Amino acid sequence: MKNWKLLSVIFALLVLLLAACGTEDEATEKASTDEKATEETSGAGDSSVYPLTIPQPEGYAEVTLEEKPETVVVFDYGFLDTLDYLGVDVAAVSQANVPSYLEKYEDEAAYKNAGALKEPDFEAIAAMNPDVIFISGRQADAYEELSKIAKTVYVGVDTMDYMNSFKANTELAGKIFGEEEKATAALEELDAKIEEMKEVTNGMDEKALVVLASEGELSAYGAGSRFGIIHDVYGFKQTDENLEVSTHGQSVAYEYVLEKNPDILFVVDRDAVVAAGGESGTKAAIENDIVNKTNAAQNDNIIYLDPEVWYLAGGGIESENAKVDAVLEALK
Template sequence: MLKRRNMLMLIMSALLVVVLAACGNNTKTETTQEASTDTVNAAESEELTIKHKLGETKVKKNPQKVVVFDFGILDTLDKLGVTVTGVPQSNIPPYLSKYEDKEAYKNVGSLKEPDFEKINALKPDLIIISGRQSEAYEELSKIAPTVFLGVDTTKFMDSFKENMNTVGQIFGKEDQVKTELSNIDQSVKEIHDKVTATGKNGLIVLANEGKLSAYGAGSRFGIIHDVLGFEQADTKIEVSTHGQSVSSEYVAEKNPDYLFVVDRGVISATDGKESTSAKQTVENELVKNTKAFKEGHIVYLDPNYWYLSGGGLLSVTEMVKEIGASIK
């Protein structure tokens, strides 16, 4: 009898130990889960202060509803796997054509004319703009936190990298941005070394409706000189948004080794306007006497990267590649 009683006590003690251990594990698991949830919530509620050209903006980390007006920033977010809510759907570059889907993405106006009513209805957590929307900054800021991330062409690479790092910080993509920038730096160095080894100079022109505008160092296309190493065929080109108006006689006089052409007319054509072919405008009898033409060094750059975008992880990568591919 005594043995049976002792046996029962041993069994009850063992069961008690098991129950207590299970309770302890459940408590530990619940505590761990709560701590993990608290960490996630803290990360989501973290507020950043972003300094930019137009001021300072407080932004919550990892914003969910994002409206983007700059195609360079859009291609960056696309590369980083960040979802956006609204974009201007006119003149979207072909390489970003998925954003033309009116069911997946909301149309928030045009590059120069934001639709304030539609943007307000979206209740975005963040709006990102650049130069074309700078005048609307105050109005957009009344709707949601608005950050200016346009590229300063007078210091292109520094400004570009600063913007990319800001994007990385906002969306928690710092490591990915670091890797992408490292890859771009490597490509830039390779192309720069290749260009400087040729000792050749270059002239950059924008062709639009039968007219030409020249751009030099420090301009919107100045990366060709400032970053990739081409000497300027004309060191006195005025720096301006719309370029210095020039003629075919001017191009013939400067006689560049390379002539880089951005065809603005391609963009006009996608907007339903008739345009004169850049090749028709550029390759006349005067220009055919230049070294650039005779040596096969007239290079037509993709305006979707150079004119519409620029300043994005995808667009800058492709811009560098285009210059590299042009060197013969």
């Protein structure tokens, strides 16, 4: 009888022990599942957004990325600038005219050459088997062929809506590569600088003119144009509100500059980034007897804008900050 009672006690203890172990295992499994779910939604920062559908402008097909791209080809230097700032690895770029502040991408041992800006190396790109290719206006003619190789996303900045377009591209980069917080913080920092700029320009009566200089010839740009950010975003008043809005600007003569007589003349020196050896005679050509009669020249207000960030790589986080910083500095 005593033995039977002892066995009953032992059996009851075993049941309690097994029940406790089962509860602990379930709790451990639940914790593991919860931790995995947390990592998927916040750790990597990108799995929750996929599949990701990216709207495209007219003439380009909508793109859907099923997962975070690993092998990335970039033609647009502005978008490359943003990816570089966000710490995103890229596999290949166009190495023809890489801006000096992005010179690490010229290293062919580390990055493959995707060809010239207007003449992509389709064979080399196909051999990489990329997950995505980012392009802008300079690759428009190559879009159809590139889209046969991989998902091709247009990330050119819309000059008619510059800041919103640039911000959308920046936010897109953050979303694709799981760096949304960093992208948002960068945009907030830039907005603060632009507000500082507006505080200066809002109280100015001086009017400005923006010209692109190339081989001694001039093209003028107004609001809504390629360099219209000077007026549309920074707030500089225009000397000529009837300028033709086009990608290549309105061809003008030096006499036109004198006629409009800007108080501030902004100059983008194209020759400095496309001429062999970077040789440029723009400064000597601009500061001639005609232009020297303008208010801008006489008040030492001819401002030469860095062509790498204005002509080659506009629309990137680093380049847009460099633009604002330089103009603010020039106004002091």
